[in-house]
Amino acid sequence: MLAELSPQLTSEVTRAATLLQSAKRICILTGAGVSAESGIPTFRDKQTGLWEQYRAEDLASIDAFMRDPELVWSWYQWRRQLVHDKAPNPAHHAIAKWQQRAESQGQQVTLITQNVDDLHEQAGSTTTHLHGHLWRNRCSQCDRPYGDQSETVDKSTLSFDSELINCPHCDGYIRPDIVWFGEMLPTGAWQTAEDSAAHCEVFISIGTSSLVYPAAGLAQLAKSNGAKVIEINPNPTPNTLVDITLAEKAGMVMPHLVHKLNEE
Structure with a gap:
């Protein structure tokens, strides 16, 4: 059962779904906010x-x-x-469901993550890891x-x-x-991310700011090549890069978005 969204957020989800419905190539970048919804502490959290x-x-x-x-x-x-012992949350499952059905819907959905856990894989996604495993x-x-x-x-x-x-x-x-502080990102993973961002029609940033690198670099690359940018984050940072902002947790928004895509 889908959680209830506000009328304004529902309207924005519909806008995003309409945009995504006509796109053939989609690049998704996920960050710490997605894993945090499964109870995994972020680097910003105080050590215990x-x-x-x-x-x-x-x-x-x-x-x-x-x-x-x-x-x-x-x-x-x-x-x-x-x-x-942490498990995938509704956002992980929704992304995996979308990615698995993408080919039959005529879409290529490439998933890039900054997270080092395997929750995307547990949910069934094919994932490129920028920061290692x-x-x-x-x-x-x-x-x-x-x-x-x-x-x-x-x-x-x-x-x-x-x-x-x-x-x-x-x-x-x-x-x-x-990948530790001061180390280079893995060449193959970064190349996949750059290629996907450069050739996508829609770039989606989930649980990570579009102002923090490498997210910002990939989003800017997508935007400069004509892609629309969607940000899903409960605390989005206003900037001119983002076309649609869904200001809510990914676990709330993604099931609605994927459900809407399957309806249309």
Whole structure:
């Protein structure tokens, strides 16, 4: 059952659906706001428990890992334990439903995410990750993947042990396969994102500001190539880039939007 929206928001959802109905190529970018609706803390949230004395920005960097690898590894193991039981919310399911039906509707819906969890994949989406994967690991020295590299991981088999792991190839320390502050985005993922944004007819930003990079860069790229921009965010930042603003949580809006698309 769909949650009730205000008359004004319902009208804007209808506008967005009309715009999307005629589009052949759509690029969706999701951010921390989507995962937050499933109970996953964002980097802006204050650390809790043993970690409240640290800032996330001070732990999520290669310098921090080189300085104290056990501290950083322990923090990520704690984060993994914190989110391992989280499940996709209505926004994840709506996006997956739309993406799965897109081909039969004559649409290409490319999903790009800044989130490192696998909730989009759990819901059934095909996803390009800009900032890496929380459940994957690689060597900090030779960069080789370590362990399970599948899209979704069997959480029941996970270990949250904070003891450091050595690479079987070079003996370097294993690190999370996450893009840390100061590191480059993965080339393949960024190329996919740029290509999708440059060639889409509608760009949708969900749960992330259209003023914060890389979201801003992709939205600007889409706009400069003639695309319309839709933003779904309970606290949108007014700017001239966005054509339609849906000022509500994604879990409220996306089921309505996809339902409307299926009606038309």
